[in-house]
Amino acid sequence: MYFTMFMLGFLYAVFALFLMAAGMQLMFVGGIVGIMVVVQYYMSEKLILMSTGAKTVTAEQQPALHKMVKLLADRYEMPMPKVAVIDTPIPNAFATGRNPKNALVAVTTGIQQRLNERELQAVIGHELAHVANRDMRVLAIANFLVTVTSFLMTMLFWNMLFGGMGGRRNNNGGGVMMVYLVTMIVYFIGQLLVLALTRYREYGADHTGAEISGDPGALADALEKISGTVANIPDKDLRKLQTASAFLIIPAALKGEGSMNLFSTHPPLQERVKRLRELEQRMRYGLR
Amino acid sequence: MSTVIKTEAKLQSLGEITPSRRAGVIYKNNADNAFQSDIKNELNEVLYLGEGATKTAFEIEDDDRGMRWIVLEDGNFGDLVSSVYTVGNAIGMNDGADNLLAAVFELYFTGTVEDNTYRSGLRTYWIYRYDRKAFYPFVPTGESEGDRDRPTEARLGQDLRKHGLAVEKSLTEWMGLWGIPF
Numbered sequence: 001m002y003f004t005m006f007m008l009g010f011l012y013a014v015f016a017l018f019l020m021a022a023g024m025q026l027m028f029v030g031g032i033v034g035i036m037v038v039v040q041y042y043m044s045e046k047l048i049l050m051s052t053g054a055k056t057v058t059a060e061q062q063p064a065l066h067k068m069v070k071l072l073a074d075r076y077e078m079p080m081p082k083v084a085v086i087d088t089p090i091p092n093a094f095a096t097g098r099n100p101k102n103a104l105v106a107v108t109t110g111i112q113q114r115l116n117e118r119e120l121q122a123v124i125g126h127e128l129a130h131v132a133n134r135d136m137r138v139l140a141i142a143n144f145l146v147t148v149t150s151f152l153m154t155m156l157f158w159n160m161l162f163g164g165m166g167g168r169r170n171n172n173g174g175g176v177m178m179v180y181l182v183t184m185i186v187y188f189i190g191q192l193l194v195l196a197l198t199r200y201r202e203y204g205a206d207h208t209g210a211e212i213s214g215d216p217g218a219l220a221d222a223l224e225k226i227s228g229t230v231a232n233i234p235d236k237d238l239r240k241l242q243t244a245s246a247f248l249i250i251p252a253a254l255k256g257e258g259s260m261n262l263f264s265t266h267p268p269l270q271e272r273v274k275r276l277r278e279l280e281q282r283m284r285y286g287l288r
Numbered sequence: 289m290s291t292v293i294k295t296e297a298k299l300q301s302l303g304e305i306t307p308s309r310r311a312g313v314i315y316k317n318n319a320d321n322a323f324q325s326d327i328k329n330e331l332n333e334v335l336y337l338g339e340g341a342t343k344t345a346f347e348i349e350d351d352d353r354g355m356r357w358i359v360l361e362d363g364n365f366g367d368l369v370s371s372v373y374t375v376g377n378a379i380g381m382n383d384g385a386d387n388l389l390a391a392v393f394e395l396y397f398t399g400t401v402e403d404n405t406y407r408s409g410l411r412t413y414w415i416y417r418y419d420r421k422a423f424y425p426f427v428p429t430g431e432s433e434g435d436r437d438r439p440t441e442a443r444l445g446q447d448l449r450k451h452g453l454a455v456e457k458s459l460t461e462w463m464g465l466w467g468i469p470f
Contacts, residue, residue, distance in 0.1 A: 089434065114438065225439045232459035233441060235434035237466055238389060238417070239314075239353045 008193045012145045015186045030148060045104050048096050054084040054106040069105060072125050075212050076132045081105050089235060091226035095127035096136060103131040115222055122209060122218035129208035135201045142194045149187040156180040206272055210279055220276035223269055289416055292393060292423065293369050295453040307365045308394040310470045313375050316387040317356035323382035334378045335371060344371035349469045359470045388418040392468060412444060415465060422456035426464055436464055
């Protein structure tokens with residue numbers, strides 16, 4: 001993982017040098033995107049509550065859930081995070097917050113209904129592991145770099161189309177083209193590295209959560225139980241087919257940008273379950 | 289639909305499943321049609337007269353959603369499936385196959401099954417959708433729409449496929465039937 005982080009940093013350092021050599025006003029671009037990211041970083045909790053419809057709940061409203069989160073937070077030796085619930089049958093959970101003091105963990109009503117206590121505890125343990133490992137901060141930095149590049153790409157694209165607005169026409173059109181191409185390549189490599197990074201963070205949280213609970217099988221069970229495939233089984237009654245034509249209902253995935261979503265597509269679920277099962281075996285026979 | 293006989297026999301020989309005596313055919317009721325207005329006599333004719341006469345009993349029930357159920361009862365699972373087939377055919381030919389929604393079989397799990405994945409006494413329905421020509425398991429947990437045991441259904445679907453049942457591949461087509469009248 002550290003290699004990936006190093007590669008990501010290296011890529012952007014070289015890229016910055018390249019841009020400066022090409023005469024770009026890096027400070028300008030970096031400044032604007034920086035403000036955007038800082039706003040997102042510090043407001044992430046409110047933004048996510050708004051975008052997902054999650055509602056914070058008190059210990060009186062959801063005593064069992066609060067008790068479970070409290071128990072796990074104590075094991076991680078972190079302060080009690082805010083607890084939120086999203087009213088949707090889609091089973092999911094996520095955590096957000098730049099540090100353990102500002103953490104929020106949210107679960108959907110769907111996941112509460114479908115998992116038993118042991119499995120739900122494993123899921124919340126996994127989410128709190130993201131907070132404990134400070135994954136949101138790592139992701140924010142990685143995303144900052146990718147966002148800068150995508151921003152540059154858009155700017156350069158319009159620059160090429162209109163060839164320097166307001167008569168600032170110069171004669172290095174080929175140069176701009178070159179910068180644009182390099183930016184594009186950096187953008188795609190950056191994306192791949194960020195994906196690799198989230199993958200490591202996901203495995204890491206699976207592992208941390210399992211160590212805390214001592215029960216890796218619980219998360220594997222939960223993941224299998226509510227993996228995307230099971231969620232595809234519809235709520236709909238067959239008799240409704242007669243009145244409305246049969247649309248293929250693709251369950252809308254919950255988007256929690258800037259948070260660690262339980263069902264991010266990277267890494268694949270099967271691989272995570274496999275690793276958890278292996279860990280379960282090792283823990284059982286004390287081969288740690 | 290014939291795959292259900294083989295799968296049931298296989299599971300029963302493993303001591304895992306017991307069919308209930310009942311099954312049903314559900315279809316959209318077009319009351320103004322001659323066949324439908326005389327449905328009882330028509331079904332008496334196809335089930336009990338001529339070759340292939342059976343001992344399967346039947347009842348007609350209309351639900352509150354404009355659908356009609358033919359509920360069939362027979363102690364012999366093979367005969368029950370064959371009667372479901374006969375009734376479905378008669379309705380399809382007289383009333384248009386588009387009106388046929390599903391055939392539903394009721395089966396119970398008995399004892400330990402597939403390394404304890406199913407609890408003993410678990411009641412399952414195997415729904416055959418005529419338009420998809422395939423089965424899927426249905427395990428309702430309540431009366432209102434959406435109340436179903438999805439994880440059990442998903443596992444059961446895999447196991448039934450393993451035992452030769454034609455299982456609907458697309459999970460999004462596994463629509464429930466809440467309030468089955470048997």
